[in-house]
Amino acid sequence: DAGVIQSPRHEVTEMGQEVTLRCKPISGHDYLFWYRQTMMRGLELLIYFNNNVPIDDSGMPEDRFSAKMPNASFSTLKIQPSEPRDSAVYFCASSLAPGQGYEQYFGPGTRLTVT
């Protein structure tokens, strides 16, 4: 398997623009997670899905952030409108169901810069 795939790897955009980050999890994984990493706040869980259904979105910072998982092989994280404080590395990760293994496999991340 190619691992978790994220696109784009780098995104530079202007404040107010819409940003869409994409993730393809490892085939067969039931869980998909979106994280944000910054120096100040560390690695934060934003939202996670089980079998394409959002389970916990308590980490989503505000209504400007939304995430979808239309099928088992694709998820998006959208920021609209974007702000400079959204600049961070966004990671997507996937895993098997608890009981089958607890390792989360992370994608390479999308480095987002909002100017």
Place this chain on the structure above:
Amino acid sequence: GQSLEQPSEVTAVEGAIVQINCTYQTSGFYGLSWYQQHDGGAPTFLSYNALDGLEETGRFSSFLSRSDSYGYLLLQELQMKDSASYFCAVQHQGGKLIFGQGTELSVKP
């Protein structure tokens, strides 16, 4: 609320042994995981402890004491390539993982 505490940075020399401690306060604790992250890279899984005791995987070992809400990662025979950030993370039932702030390990020759 929930919190995880680990040292912000640790320095050691090649060939040495280093221990990175992690204490946590949380509800719904299921287990403790450790992840490694090199600069600019993705976090990668190192180990997981659900029960008290020591888990050994090659040069790395991880320990958990549920009664003390404490765990540690032990790295033996340190190599330069072990220079990275190490995160403890609390696993909650249902798959949710909450990460500590990370410990930056510098291995010197």
